[in-house]
Amino acid sequence: MSRPALYGLLAEFTNPTDLVAAVHKAREAGYRAMDAYTPYPVEEVAEALHVHDRRLPLIVLIGGIVGGCAGYALQFWTSTIDYPINIGGRPLHSWPAFIPITFETTILVAAISAVLGMLALNGLPTPYHPLFNAPRFALATDDRFFLCIEATDALFDEQETLRFLQRLEPRSVSEVEP
Amino acid sequence: MTESVRLAPDHRLSRLRRPALVVGVVGAAALLLGFAVSREHFFQAYLVAYLFWLGIALGCLAVLMIQHITGGMWGAAVRRLLESATRTLPLLALLFLPLTFGLGDLYEWARPEAVAHDPILQYKQLYLNVPFFLARAVFYFAVWLVVARLLNRWSLAQDADDDPAIAIRMENLSRGGLVLYGLTMTFAAVDWGMSLDPHWFSTIYGVIFMGGQVLSAFVFVIVVAALLVDHPPLDGVFTADRFHDLGKFMLGFVMLWAYFALSQFLIIWAANSPEEIPWYLRRMQGGWQYLGGALLILHFVLPFIVLLSRDVKRRADTIAAVASVVIVARFLDLFWMLRPASAVYLSMHWLDVAAVIGIGGIWMWAFVGQLAERSLLPLHDPALVIER
Numbered sequence: 001m002s003r004p005a006l007y008g009l010l011a012e013f014t015n016p017t018d019l020v021a022a023v024h025k026a027r028e029a030g031y032r033a034m035d036a037y038t039p040y041p042v043e044e045v046a047e048a049l050h051v052h053d054r055r056l057p058l059i060v061l062i063g064g065i066v067g068g069c070a071g072y073a074l075q076f077w078t079s080t081i082d083y084p085i086n087i088g089g090r091p092l093h094s095w096p097a098f099i100p101i102t103f104e105t106t107i108l109v110a111a112i113s114a115v116l117g118m119l120a121l122n123g124l125p126t127p128y129h130p131l132f133n134a135p136r137f138a139l140a141t142d143d144r145f146f147l148c149i150e151a152t153d154a155l156f157d158e159q160e161t162l163r164f165l166q167r168l169e170p171r172s173v174s175e176v177e178p
Numbered sequence: 179m180t181e182s183v184r185l186a187p188d189h190r191l192s193r194l195r196r197p198a199l200v201v202g203v204v205g206a207a208a209l210l211l212g213f214a215v216s217r218e219h220f221f222q223a224y225l226v227a228y229l230f231w232l233g234i235a236l237g238c239l240a241v242l243m244i245q246h247i248t249g250g251m252w253g254a255a256v257r258r259l260l261e262s263a264t265r266t267l268p269l270l271a272l273l274f275l276p277l278t279f280g281l282g283d284l285y286e287w288a289r290p291e292a293v294a295h296d297p298i299l300q301y302k303q304l305y306l307n308v309p310f311f312l313a314r315a316v317f318y319f320a321v322w323l324v325v326a327r328l329l330n331r332w333s334l335a336q337d338a339d340d341d342p343a344i345a346i347r348m349e350n351l352s353r354g355g356l357v358l359y360g361l362t363m364t365f366a367a368v369d370w371g372m373s374l375d376p377h378w379f380s381t382i383y384g385v386i387f388m389g390g391q392v393l394s395a396f397v398f399v400i401v402v403a404a405l406l407v408d409h410p411p412l413d414g415v416f417t418a419d420r421f422h423d424l425g426k427f428m429l430g431f432v433m434l435w436a437y438f439a440l441s442q443f444l445i446i447w448a449a450n451s452p453e454e455i456p457w458y459l460r461r462m463q464g465g466w467q468y469l470g471g472a473l474l475i476l477h478f479v480l481p482f483i484v485l486l487s488r489d490v491k492r493r494a495d496t497i498a499a500v501a502s503v504v505i506v507a508r509f510l511d512l513f514w515m516l517r518p519a520s521a522v523y524l525s526m527h528w529l530d531v532a533a534v535i536g537i538g539g540i541w542m543w544a545f546v547g548q549l550a551e552r553s554l555l556p557l558h559d560p561a562l563v564i565e566r
Contacts, residue, residue: 061486096443096444
């Protein structure tokens with residue numbers, strides 16, 4: 001089999017409410033391989049698409065715990081084992097003084113894990129994506145809301161899916177070249 | 179525009195009113211008995227309990243002003259709960275009066291025989307003397323009462339009239355009002371709390387009080403909102419998203435409390451100077467250290483870990499359960515900060531319990547009464563959306 005003729009069909013909506021309604025109808029119709037594109041996060045869309053990806057919060061949690069433990073361990077090791085100094089007669093293992101840095105390293109590693117984990121799970125950076133072949137898709141960064149039903153879906157049929165999308169009364173439907 | 183919705187007389191919150199008054203009256207009677215039996219314990223217990231309930235009302239005033247400035251659906255949804263709490267301030271001003279009879283019992287600087295032998299207290303008399311203390315208290319209450327009264331009056335005017343100028347007026351008053359709250363509460367915390375140990379000082383003390391008050395306000399509002407979710411049409415307002423918002427605030431202020439508390443501790447611990455460290459030494463022995471440890475768990479570690487979960491924050495019953503734990507922790511925090519000034523060993527007198535329940539009963543009675551006075555939702559708040 002050669003390359004599929006299409007990446008998918010892209011429907012354009014002018015507001016998030018219509019997009020959410022369209023996603024619900026598409027799911028009811030049985031479509032699964034689809035994604036939505038909005039200028040800003042719309043939580044209802046993620047719910048309607050049944051995106052249940054909990055991997056990123058877990059990565060951030062693990063990053064935070066690792067950062068906190070590493071920050072504390074670093075201070076413990078430097079001030080009690082590697083280079084012990086008597087500071088005003090305080091114990092070498094002065095935990096209250098270690099807390100601010102432990103907090104900072106917790107946040108630091110959690111934040112870095114969030115960014116890197118997000119990029120890894122997104123598959124970014126992606127030098128080429130077929131969606132950008134659709135000229136109107138650039139409006140997804142402005143004021144339009146898009147639903148793309150992808151050709152890999154089991155129910156996908158160029159004519160049938162096109163009619164289905166048109167019944168949702170979008171502003172436009174365009175074919176996305178692969 | 180939202181339709182006016184009154185608290186239903188058969189709602190569980192309304193039915194709470196009478197038992198609250200009974201508890202309050204019984205508690206007041208117990209307090210009177212306690213005053214006769216043990217005058218010293220009475221005033222110490224009363225001060226902690228009073229500052230706990232005053233903290234909820236003042237925290238609500240602060241959050242009310244914050245939401246007038248920031249806007250947002252979370253603020254519009256709980257605005258009437260916050261306003262009702264601020265309308266208990268006249269009652270709280272009245273409840274301050276008993277304390278004025280016990281200044282000599284509570285504060286070393288108010289006992290002339292103690293001041294006579296203490297050069298430091300003699301220097302501090304310029305600020306710490308009874309007439310000036312009372313005048314300052316009058317001033318604080320005057321500021322809080324005026325701000326609360328204006329915000330409540332304009333809010334009622336907004337119900338009758340959708341003139342957008344009213345919202346702008348409330349917003350502008352809130353800007354100045356928050357500054358005034360910051361200043362008055364800093365001095366009030368110094369007067370009523372810090373001066374229990376008149377030799378000791380900490381510049382972040384007032385901020386710890388304010389952070390705690392705002393946290394108290396959020397947990398209180400969360401519990402009341404959770405009680406109101408079955409009250410139509412509030413079920414369309416106190417949605418999972420609203421509890422999520424309030425839960426995030428609660429998580430933020432739990433962390434802020436830990437930040438303030440550690441800031442004070444770390445600086446005093448690091449300096450280890452004889453003027454400052456006795457405050458902590460006193461609270462690290464005689465049983466107080468166990469209460470301090472419990473505070474660390476109940477006021478920070480436990481709510482922090484539990485509130486990281488999104489699902490906990492979005493469900494009314496789970497977030498209210500966490501809020502209830504933090505409310506108890508708020509009282510224990512004040513108890514741990516204030517009570518060791520007069521007690522070397524950790525102990526809870528029956529008057530401590532009677533005071534917090536007695537004042538609380540009367541306060542809850544007043545709060546629910548105020549809540550029933552007006553529509554549970556502001557009528558012309560542009561931020562308010564009811565989900566059907």
